Structures are given as structure tokens and as C-alpha cells.
Amino acid sequence: MRITVVGASGRTGSHVVRLLCRQGHEVVAGVRARRRGDELAELGARPVVVDLAADPEHMVDAFAGSTVVINTAGAGDPDPAAVNLVDRDGSIAAIRAAERAGVQRFVQLSAQFADAPDQGDRLVRSFLMAKQVSDTVLGRSSLVWTVVRPGTLTDEAPTGRVKIGGHLESGSVPRADVAAVLVAALDEPLTEYRGFDVHGGDVPIPAALAALG
Numbered sequence: 001m002r003i004t005v006v007g008a009s010g011r012t013g014s015h016v017v018r019l020l021c022r023q024g025h026e027v028v029a030g031v032r033a034r035r036r037g038d039e040l041a042e043l044g045a046r047p048v049v050v051d052l053a054a055d056p057e058h059m060v061d062a063f064a065g066s067t068v069v070i071n072t073a074g075a076g077d078p079d080p081a082a083v084n085l086v087d088r089d090g091s092i093a094a095i096r097a098a099e100r101a102g103v104q105r106f107v108q109l110s111a112q113f114a115d116a117p118d119q120g121d122r123l124v125r126s127f128l129m130a131k132q133v134s135d136t137v138l139g140r141s142s143l144v145w146t147v148v149r150p151g152t153l154t155d156e157a158p159t160g161r162v163k164i165g166g167h168l169e170s171g172s173v174p175r176a177d178v179a180a181v182l183v184a185a186l187d188e189p190l191t192e193y194r195g196f197d198v199h200g201g202d203v204p205i206p207a208a209l210a211a212l213g
């Protein structure tokens, strides 16, 4: 299956690319700057430029032929203008481009409390509100969607075990485990048309997803 990963050069995105390549998928690695694509090509992916802040027309071409888009991109700059440009408007542009390109499935890496920004940390509220808007647009799109809302991301080694729920208390989770959840969601129909929180935990990832009921 051909899968495009947006934000493929990111810390979570590169884990996603590695896992998908290992599984034998045809992986298109969407990178903002072409120079970031070399390492991803070494993993077996085909780098293409996907810039959420640029003219969306290029995303339609980049996504054409992919069955799935996994969006792991996020603004590096916490300034609300940058966050709105990437995490809100850019994500929405990617959703619309995926619809136009004939993509079937869209998996969105969001953030815990994006479904209820008033309950999240005030310091990241504009980020949560930007994610909330794009997650809502995805939920109303024609795509088969999944929204994954992790707690604070860490660079700890993956455990392969998580806690998943509709609304969890604050927590953290390794980026590598979040990447494994994003990939495993493709094999679990119960993740379709759903959003859920993810923390580090003690349930193997496939079992945690299968328990979504």
C-alpha cells in the first residue's frame, strides 16, 4: 500500500517512516525541505516536498496514488501565527488535498486536550485550539479518519505498550510508541472515524487499539 507521511523528517514522523518501510509499504516521505529527505530515502522511502504552508495544489500531486496520508507535522515555533499556519490551516489544506487526490484514509497526529482546549495547559492553548479546528474539519471530511491525541512526547525508548482512552488525565508517551500507534491504527478498523488519547502504559499496542470497542 502506498502511504504518504507528512512531517516525515520530524522526530515522530521519522519513526513512522521507519516502521512503514519495515512493513514493506511504499512510503512517500513528505518533507518541507528537500535536503531533509536523504536520511528518509536511506530507510527506503521516496522523499517529496510537502509544505503545509505553501500552495496546497502541490499536495494534491504529492498525495495522488496514496491510499493513506499520515500527518505528523507540527509547527516548531510556538508563536500562535505559526501554529495557526501549520497546525490549523496547513492541516486543513492537507485534508482537502487528500480528498481531491482520492486518498481513502487520513490519520492525524493531534495532541491530548485538542478535543477540550480549556482543560489543557494555558501555555499551549493556541496550539490545542489550532489542532481542535483541524481535527474537527477532518471529522467532517469525506475521508476515513483517525485522530491520535498523545500526551507529552518523550524520546525514551519504545515499550510497545500504551494506555488508550477517550479522555485520559495528563501523561506522557515515547514518540516511538506514538508512531507505532499511528501505524497499527491502519490494521484496526475500530480506529476508523475515531479520536482517542494515548499515554505510555502496559497494554500491547494492538490489544489497546482492539479494546477501543
Ligand SMILES: NC(=O)c1ccc[n+]([C@@H]2O[C@H](COP(=O)([O-])OP(=O)(O)OC[C@H]3O[C@@H](n4cnc5c(N)ncnc54)[C@H](OP(=O)(O)O)[C@@H]3O)[C@@H](O)[C@H]2O)c1
Binding pocket: 006, 007, 008, 009, 010, 011, 012, 013, 031, 032, 033, 036, 050, 051, 052, 053, 054, 072, 073, 074, 075, 076, 086, 090, 109, 110, 111, 112, 150, 151, 152, 153, 154, 175
Ligand atoms: N511536543 C509534545 O509534547 C507534543 C504533544 C502532543 C502532540 N504533539 C504533536 O505531535 C506532532 C509531532 O511532534 P514531534 O515533536 O515529533 O515533531 P517535530 O520533531 O518537531 O517535527 C515536526 C515536523 O513537522 C514538520 N513541519 C513543520 N512545519 C511544516 C510545514 N509547514 N509543512 C510541512 N511540514 C512541516 C517539520 O519539518 P522540518 O523538519 O522541515 O522542520 C518536522 O518534520 C506535532 O504535530 C506536535 O504538535 C507534540
